[in-house]
Amino acid sequence: MSVVPISYYLVLSAILFGLGVVAFVFKRNIITIFMAIELMLNAVNLAFVAFARAWGQLDGLVFVFFVIVVAAAEAAVGLAIVITIYHSRQTLNIERVNLLKF
Amino acid sequence: MPILNHLWIILALPLAGAAVNGLLGRNWSKNIVNSVGIGSVSLSFLSVLEAIREFSQLPEGQLTFFKNYFNWISAGSFKVDFALQLDHLTIVMLLVVTFVSLLVHIYSTGYMAHEEGYYRFFAYLNLFVFFMLTLVLAANIVLMFVGWEGVGLCSYLLIGFWFLKQSAISAGKKAFITTRIGDFGFTVGILLLFWTFSSVDFGTIFAKAANMPAESPQQAGVLTWICLLLFAGAIGKSAQLPLYVWLPDAMEGPTPVSALIHAATMVTAGVYMVARMHPFFSRSPVAMFIVAAVGALTAFYAATIGLVQTDIKKVLAYSTVSQLGYMFLGCGVGAYAAGIFHLMTHAFFKGLLFLAAGSVIHAMGGEQDMRNMGGLRKQIPVTYWTMLIATLAIAGIPGFAGFFSKDEILDAAGSGTNGHIGLWLLGLVGAGLTSFYMFRLIFLTFFGQPRFDEHKVHVHESPRTMTVPLVILALLSIVGGWFAAPHLIGRPDRFEQFLHPVFAAYGAQAGMEQGASLAGSAGEAGGISPTPAMELFHALTGPPVVLAVFGLLVAWWFYIRKPEAPKKLAENLRGLYKLLLDKYYVDEIYAALVIHPFLWISTNVLWHAVDEGAIDGTVNGLAHVAREAGSQARKLQSGNARSYATWVVIGAVGFTAVMLGVWGMVR
Numbered sequence: 089m090s091v092v093p094i095s096y097y098l099v100l101s102a103i104l105f106g107l108g109v110v111a112f113v114f115k116r117n118i119i120t121i122f123m124a125i126e127l128m129l130n131a132v133n134l135a136f137v138a139f140a141r142a143w144g145q146l147d148g149l150v151f152v153f154f155v156i157v158v159a160a161a162e163a164a165v166g167l168a169i170v171i172t173i174y175h176s177r178q179t180l181n182i183e184r185v186n187l188l189k190f
Numbered sequence: 191m192p193i194l195n196h197l198w199i200i201l202a203l204p205l206a207g208a209a210v211n212g213l214l215g216r217n218w219s220k221n222i223v224n225s226v227g228i229g230s231v232s233l234s235f236l237s238v239l240e241a242i243r244e245f246s247q248l249p250e251g252q253l254t255f256f257k258n259y260f261n262w263i264s265a266g267s268f269k270v271d272f273a274l275q276l277d278h279l280t281i282v283m284l285l286v287v288t289f290v291s292l293l294v295h296i297y298s299t300g301y302m303a304h305e306e307g308y309y310r311f312f313a314y315l316n317l318f319v320f321f322m323l324t325l326v327l328a329a330n331i332v333l334m335f336v337g338w339e340g341v342g343l344c345s346y347l348l349i350g351f352w353f354l355k356q357s358a359i360s361a362g363k364k365a366f367i368t369t370r371i372g373d374f375g376f377t378v379g380i381l382l383l384f385w386t387f388s389s390v391d392f393g394t395i396f397a398k399a400a401n402m403p404a405e406s407p408q409q410a411g412v413l414t415w416i417c418l419l420l421f422a423g424a425i426g427k428s429a430q431l432p433l434y435v436w437l438p439d440a441m442e443g444p445t446p447v448s449a450l451i452h453a454a455t456m457v458t459a460g461v462y463m464v465a466r467m468h469p470f471f472s473r474s475p476v477a478m479f480i481v482a483a484v485g486a487l488t489a490f491y492a493a494t495i496g497l498v499q500t501d502i503k504k505v506l507a508y509s510t511v512s513q514l515g516y517m518f519l520g521c522g523v524g525a526y527a528a529g530i531f532h533l534m535t536h537a538f539f540k541g542l543l544f545l546a547a548g549s550v551i552h553a554m555g556g557e558q559d560m561r562n563m564g565g566l567r568k569q570i571p572v573t574y575w576t577m578l579i580a581t582l583a584i585a586g587i588p589g590f591a592g593f594f595s596k597d598e599i600l601d602a603a604g605s606g607t608n609g610h611i612g613l614w615l616l617g618l619v620g621a622g623l624t625s626f627y628m629f630r631l632i633f634l635t636f637f638g639q640p641r642f643d644e645h646k647v648h649v650h651e652s653p654r655t656m657t658v659p660l661v662i663l664a665l666l667s668i669v670g671g672w673f674a675a676p677h678l679i680g681r682p683d684r685f686e687q688f689l690h691p692v693f694a695a696y697g698a699q700a701g702m703e704q705g706a707s708l709a710g711s712a713g714e715a716g717g718i719s720p721t722p723a724m725e726l727f728h729a730l731t732g733p734p735v736v737l738a739v740f741g742l743l744v745a746w747w748f749y750i751r752k753p754e755a756p757k758k759l760a761e762n763l764r765g766l767y768k769l770l771l772d773k774y775y776v777d778e779i780y781a782a783l784v785i786h787p788f789l790w791i792s793t794n795v796l797w798h799a800v801d802e803g804a805i806d807g808t809v810n811g812l813a814h815v816a817r818e819a820g821s822q823a824r825k826l827q828s829g830n831a832r833s834y835a836t837w838v839v840i841g842a843v844g845f846t847a848v849m850l851g852v853w854g855m856v857r
Contacts, residue, residue, distance in 0.1 A: 112835055113835050186828070187829060189829025189830075
C-alpha cells in the first residue's frame with residue numbers, strides 16, 4: 089500500500105488557505121468572509137493532522153480539537169453579530185459598515 | 191529648675207500665640223486677639239525672668255547652661271541638634287527682646303485699633319518674637335540661622351502688612367532680597383565652618399577655634415574667611431554699608447513694626463551674631479578691622495543722610511543704620527560688651543523714638559512729613575516729653591542711657607588696642623551729626639508755629655495703651671545706662687562685668703582690658719594719678735559730649751532762632767544738599783548697576799531666549815511632531831474592514847518572510 093507523501097497534504101492545505109485569503113480580502117458579503125475564515129482554519133487543521141500523522145505524535149491532533157472548539161465559538165458569536173448588523177442596517181455588504189473610523 | 195530645663199517653653203509660647211491668632215483669630219473680637227497676643231509674650235517674658243533666677247543659682251563656674259532636646263538633622267557626620275543654651279549674653283538679649291516686644295504689643299493695641307487684619311498683625315508679631323528668641327537661644331549656628339531667616343520672613347510680612355499699597359509691597363521685597371544677598375555669604379560661612387571644624391555647635395567650634403593661633407594681618411586664613419562671610423550676613427541683616435538700602439524703605443510698615451523689628455531687635459541680630467562668634471573674630475585682626483571700619487563708615491555716612499530727611503520715620507531709620515554702625519564699631523575694636531550695651535540702650539531709646547513718632551503720626555492723622563508739623567508740644571505733652579528724653583539719650587547727653595554706651599564705644603575705638611584714630615574721628619563726628627539731626631527732628635515737630643491747617647487736623651494725645659509703653663521706655667532710656675556709671679569714676683563697669691564671663695571664656699576680651707589699662711597707665715604716666723572726681727570731669731567734658739551739645743545748639747540756632755537759615759544754607763550749598771537729600775543716589779546707582787542689568791538678562795535671556803525659546807520650544811516641538819505623526823497615521827483607520835484585512839494579510843506575509851529569512855540565516 090503506497091503512502092501518500094506529506095507534501096501532497098501540505099500543498100492542498102496551502103491551496104485551501106490561499107483560496108481563503110483571497111476570498112477574505114475580496115468578497116463583500118460578511119457571511120462569505122466568515123466562510124473564508126472557516127476555510128483558512130480548516131486548511132491549517134489539515135496541515136496539523138498531516139504533520140501529526142507523519143511524525144506519529146498526538147500534539148497536532150490535540151491542537152486541531154482546540155481550533156475546532158474556537159471555530160465553533162467564533163461561529164456562535166460571529167453569526168450573532170452578523171444578524172445584529174443585518175437588523176440595524178438591512179445589508180450585509182461590508183463596505184457599508186464603515187462608521188468606526190477616524 | 192522648671193524653666194531652665196525646659197527653655198523651649200520660652201519659644202513655644204509666642205509660637206502658640208501666633209498659631210492660635212493666625213489660624214483662629216479672623217472672627218474673634220479684638221479683646222480675645224489682644225489677650226492671646228499680649229498674654230503669650232508676657233508669659234514668655236515671665237519665663238525668661240524665672241530662667242534667669244534659676245540660672246543665677248547654678249554652681250559657680252558654670253558659664254553656659256546647655257540643653258539638647260532632640261536631633262534635628264543627621265546626615266553622615268553632619269549633625270544638627272535642636273539644642274538651646276543660656277549664658278549672660280543670651281540673658282541680656284532675652285530680656286531686651288521679650289520686654290520691648292511686650293511693650294510694642296501693648297502699644298499696637300492702641301495704634302492698630304482701626305486697622306483691617308488686626309489678628310494677622312498680632313500673629314505676625316508673635317511669630318517674629320518666636321524666631322527672634324530662637325536666634326538668641328540657639329546653641330548651634332544652623333539653628334541660629336533658622337531664627338535669622340525667620341525674623342527676615344516676619345520682617346517681610348510686616349513691612350508689606352498693608353499689602354494693597356504698592357510701595358509697601360515693593361519695600362517688603364526689597365528688604366527680603368537685599369538681606370538675601372548677605373545671607374548667601376552667611377550660608378557659605380556656615381558651610382566653611384563645618385568643613386573646617388566638622389561641627390556646628392557653638393561649644394565645640396569655640397573650643398576648637400580657641401586652640402588655633404590668632405591670625406596675623408599678613409597671614410589671613412580660614413578664620414578670617416569664616417568671619418568675613420558671616421559678617422556679610424550681618425551687613426545685610428543689620429543694614430550696614432553697602433546693603434543698608436532696605437532699612438529706610440522698610441518704614442512703609444506699621445510704626446510698631448519699625449520700632450520692634452527695624453530698630454530694637456531684628457536689625458541688631460547681626461551685632462549679636464558677631465558678639466556670639468567672638469572667639470572667631472578675636473582671632474582675626476583683618477576681620478575685626480573690617481567690622482570696625484564698616485561700622486564707623488556706616489555710622490558717619492547714615493548720619494549725613496539723616497541731616498536733611500523730612501519724613502520723621504526716615505530720619506529715625508537712617509539714625510538706626512548709623513547707631514548699628516556704632517555697635518559694629520564697638521565689636522570691631524574688641525569692645526563686645528560695649529557693643530552689646532549700646533544694643534540694649536539703643537533698643538530702649540530707639541524703640542521709644544519710633545513709638546513716639548508713631549504717636550505723633552497718630553496725632554496728626556497720618557502725616558509723616560515734618561515740614562507739615564510744628565508746635566505740637568502743648569497738644570501732645572506725654573509724647574513730647576518721652577521723645578525728648580529719647581533724643582537726649584541718643585544724642586549722648588550725660589546722664590542718659592545713650593551717653594554711657596556711646597562713650598564706651600568711642601573710648602574703645604580711640605584708645606583700645608584695636609582702635610584707630612580714624613575710626614574714633616568718624617564715630618565722633620557721627621555723634622555730633624546725630625545730635626544735630628535728632629534735635630532738628632524735635633524742633634521741627636514740637637516747636638515753632640504749627641505749619642498745618644489747624645481746622646482740618648485735629649491733634650489729640652494718644653490713648654493710654656500707647657502712652658504707658660512710652661513712659662516705661664522713657665524711664666529705661668534714662669536709667670538703662672546707669673550700669674556703666676561706675677566707669678565714669680574709674681571703677682569697673684557693671685554691665686561689662688556681667689558679660690565678662692562670656693567674653694573672657696575664650697580669651698577674647700584681652701584687647702579691651704589692655705586698652706583700659708593702657709588708658710589708665712597713660713593717665714598715670716602724665717604724673718597725675720586720676721581721682722574719681724577728675725575722671726568724672728574728663729568723661730563729662732570729653733569730645734563726644736562737647737560735640738553733642740554743639741549739635742544741639744546748631745539745631746537750635748537753625749530751627750528755633752533763625753528758621754529761615756536752613757533754606758538759605760541749602761541754597762548756598764545746593765549741590766551738597768541735593769546729594770544728601772537724594773541719599774547719595776545709591777538707590778539709583780544700584781538700579782543702574784545691578785537691578786537693570788539683572789532685569790534685562792532675566793527678561794531677554796532667561797525669559798525670552800531660554801524659557802520661551804529653548805524650553806517651550808522643545809516641549810512644543812515634541813508635541814508638534816507627535817501631532818503630525820498621528821494625523822498621518824490615523825488615515826489607516828479608514829473604517830473599511832477589507833483594507834484592515836489586507837493589512838493583516840500583508841503583515842502575516844511580511845512576518846512569515848522575515849521569519850523564513852531569519853531561519854535561513856540561522857541555519
